[in-house]
Amino acid sequence: MSTCKNHKISIDEALKKAEIICNKKGVKLTKLRQKVLTLILKNHGYVKAYDLLNDLKKNDASAKPPTVYRSLDFLMEHGFIHKIQSLNAFVGCSHPDEHEDxxxxxxxxxxxxxxxxxxxxxxxxxxxxxxxxxxxxxxxxxxxxxxxxxx
Amino acid sequence: MSTCKNHKISIDEALKKAEIICNKKGVKLTKLRQKVLTLILKNHGYVKAYDLLNDLKKNDASAKPPTVYRSLDFLMEHGFIHKIQSLNAFVGCSHPDEHEDxxxxxxxxxxxxxxxxxxxxxxxxxxxxxxxxxxxxxxxxxxxxxxxxxx
DNA sequence: AACTATTATGTTATATTATAACATTCATTT
DNA sequence: AAATGAATGTTATAATATAACATAATAGTT
CATH class of the missing domain: 3.30.1490.190 (Ferric-uptake regulator, C-terminal dimerisarion domain)
Incomplete structure (x- = not known):
């Protein structure tokens, strides 16, 4: 189980949390979405969409922009990640269940x-x-x- | 002289103000920069870079992305306009001289x-x-x- | 005025970020 | 198994932005 001083919780915990939230909401945290979320959480800083895409391509050469943007959209919609507008980048969220501004x-x-x-x-x-x-x-x-x- | 309820000051006033600030700073508000600033100020909402480019092209078919982005950079650097990060758009500034957050x-x-x-x-x-x-x-x-x- | 340095603009090319539109696959329910 | 809807695959392209080098304009110096 990987941890990091910059993560309030571990990646595994974050994934479990996401799973539970998705179940509650009746939406699916598919393999792909999990993979994308994991890649984002692994980074201590922010992640760019096309870097994610390149990471995905390592396992699946057929990955394309919509592959990653759709997952990003899903993960943002449910609060598992945030977009940093001034950087066009994405960060994991440490508390997707207790969301405020x-x-x-x-x-x-x-x-x-x-x-x-x-x-x-x-x-x-x-x-x-x-x-x-x-x-x-x-x-x-x-x-x-x-x-x-x-x- | 055009005015607008959404402009604290008129476009002409804003241009004059910009001119004065540039003189003070020893930088130049060239024709091109004036033109770009005017196009931005004319809009009551926000303006997108490529819309500006299209506007510029009406007078000068040779206008290209760097033409507009350079002017935008200059105008931002001196506080005459702001970039709206969440929209990838630009707005004029009504008070470039008294700048705070x-x-x-x-x-x-x-x-x-x-x-x-x-x-x-x-x-x-x-x-x-x-x-x-x-x-x-x-x-x-x-x-x-x-x-x-x-x- | 000619020379030089600097700044601004022109130009070509390409990088980066993101979405539209349609096809196929997968999961779930009937 | 058939039907439905959600998710993913695929192709293409749109939208945003910058790099790199060439030329021109400007201001300061001789």
Missing amino acids: CYFLICKECKNIEECCSNTVKKVLTSTSGKNNFSPNQVTLEITGICQDCS | CYFLICKECKNIEECCSNTVKKVLTSTSGKNNFSPNQVTLEITGICQDCS
């Missing part, structure tokens, strides 16, 4: 991405949106900088 | 984008980053939802 601390040194949840941030964003009479739907909050280990 | 309210109905500055938001983000021992460098905050006019 999250934000990302992206270290430009080590490329590591920390996913954070903060009620304070959430509240401030909601209230500021409210002041603008805006009904928020989806928040993209990505903070690039230098992490503790790299400073 | 801004965020964007993106209406998925009317496609309008409101640029906002909030000290509260800024403070919360800085302090939350600090709690994670993270030195923020650049913040991407994009909130998608429904604006007042569309709700």
